[in-house]
Amino acid sequence: MAELEDGENDARGSLFESPVEIGANGRPTGVELELPADEPERGSEPFDPDSVSIDILQVTVEELLDRLTRGALDLAPDFQRRASMWSEVQQSRLIESSLLGIPLPPFFLAQQENDDWSVVDGTQRLTALVRFMAPGLINATPLALRGLDFLEQFEGKGYQELPGRLRIRLRETRLVVHLVRLGTPEAVKFNVFSRINAAGLPLTRQEIRHAMIPGPARDFLADLTEEPAFGEATGWGVSNERMTDREMVLRYLAFRLSPPEEYRQQDFEQFLNEAMHRVNALSDEQREWEARQFREAMKCAHDVFGRHAFRKSVGRRRKSPVNKALFEAVAVNLADLEDHQRELLVTSRDKVQADLAFQLDVDWNFARALSVDTSNAENVRTRFRVVKQVVQGVLSGD
Structure with missing residues (x-):
């Protein structure tokens, strides 16, 4: 497919140029920074101080x-x-x-x-x-x-x-x-631990989850981030320090195990906490199946998008950082397919790339849903819907 030159303008504008996220250790995480909403989020529901x-x-x-x-x-x-x-x-x-x-x-x-x-x-x-x-x-x-x-x-x-x-x-x-x-309610615990900075380096949200919610989900997330297919699909560019990579994979699993179209969560961190419990509740056979689908989704993404997998730079020459919201939407949609459908996408890679790049260029709501207020319910449904339309359009021959 034809690629835009770096200097060409398109509808992505400043959203395309979003900076790289800096982790709690002061180092780049390798993923694109997600921007806050125009208006402050309501955040977690208030809780009774007596519950602490x-x-x-x-x-x-x-x-x-x-x-x-x-x-x-x-x-x-x-x-x-x-x-x-x-x-x-x-x-x-x-x-x-x-x-x-x-x-x-x-x-x-x-x-x-x-x-x-x-x-x-x-x-x-x-x-x-x-x-x-x-x-x-x-x-x-x-x-x-x-x-x-x-x-x-x-x-x-x-x-x-x-x-x-x-x-x-x-x-x-x-x-x-x-x-x-x-x-103490779990949401309250998470809020309390999020405020801790005892040794001068704040705990990351995933480090809190890792410590607060024991069970097989811990090793499962670590195993998935160490899959060669994940590394190849993300260009080995997502940091494993402070569990940045594990949080990204957990976001994928959260929407894999809970349909995006039904997402209504106000507190995204609590949504991810609940996802840890869902992974813990899976049987060994179910986790093996999820691991297999994750690997196949990663391989398909790499084969279809190459070095631009999970990046908003599809259709451009210069590679942008990995985008967490696009990672969720693309990976979950690919994991939901049968093997023969993924093979068809690979053979039709040029059209898949062109169609996704077109949506990024002309659909401002889609571009915004990938970078601004990404936990907003409407933005979640928007990005999953658009990616699904691209995938299904290619599979149906439209």
């Missing part, structure tokens, strides 16, 4: 290790798969602070069923302590102290190589724990 139940406890490191041993503490570190975990020097300096008696920032935990606790804020700090003192509990390699500022005599030492008095000091270190009780 938070206890402030003092707990020793040894007590937390005991909970972890008994399976009553959900650390959810996912450190083997996370690119943003602390370095060994950062972990070592936290251990050094504890050995020097310097108080650590408060930990924020959520109470689960059977009085289990999930760590929401403080995962990396607690992981450092566990990795040094009892690495077998999290299947981690033991931590040897490195880069110490004051206790240089313990450089390269492991936990068992410390003097007995220092080992006792670590185990008896008291930590301040803010425990959000089980009876």
Whole structure:
């Protein structure tokens, strides 16, 4: 298909030029920034302050290790798969602070069923302590102290190589724990945890979900983002730091498991929280099927759109960032097809590209639904409807 030159004007205007999203760590995420609505969103429904139940406890490191041993503490570190975990020097300096008696920032935990606790804020700090003192509990390699500022005599030492008095000091270190009780509504918990900035780096929304909602959805999202087909379709351009990629895949799953045309949600974050529960409720066979459909959708998108898959630059030479809203609409529509229908789209790739580019150029509501107030119910239905019309038009030969 004919491509527009970079300087040519079309109806996409400034929406096409949307900047790249910057993550909480200050780095580009590789996806297009979504713009807020012209008018402030109503957001979450107000809640009764009395529904917030938070206890402030003092707990020793040894007590937390005991909970972890008994399976009553959900650390959810996912450190083997996370690119943003602390370095060994950062972990070592936290251990050094504890050995020097310097108080650590408060930990924020959520109470689960059977009085289990999930760590929401403080995962990396607690992981450092566990990795040094009892690495077998999290299947981690033991931590040897490195880069110490004051206790240089313990450089390269492991936990068992410390003097007995220092080992006792670590185990008896008291930590301040803010425990959000089980009876607190989930939407309230999410709001509370969204306000936390204990260590200077705000929690991302997906990190909160990951910690707050245990279950197989955690590993399922991680597995999908590690699929080669996902990487190829997105040009390996979506950051895996701070779970940016997992949130994008969760958005796809949310609309895959809940029909877009029925979407009425006012609080988009709660909609994604509910999607985590839906994924948890699937059987192993259902998750295998969803994984298969996701892979096929990613392969089809790559084969049809090439390097412009999930980007508003279809029909242009210069590649734009991945657009999360377009990712949802295209991926869900492709996942809903049969294999032979996806094959037909691939053989008709030029027409699919041309038709989608045409809609981006002439349909202002569609272009807006991909970049502005993307959680608005009408915008959600608009983008899914237009992409479906493009797909079905090609399949029917129109």
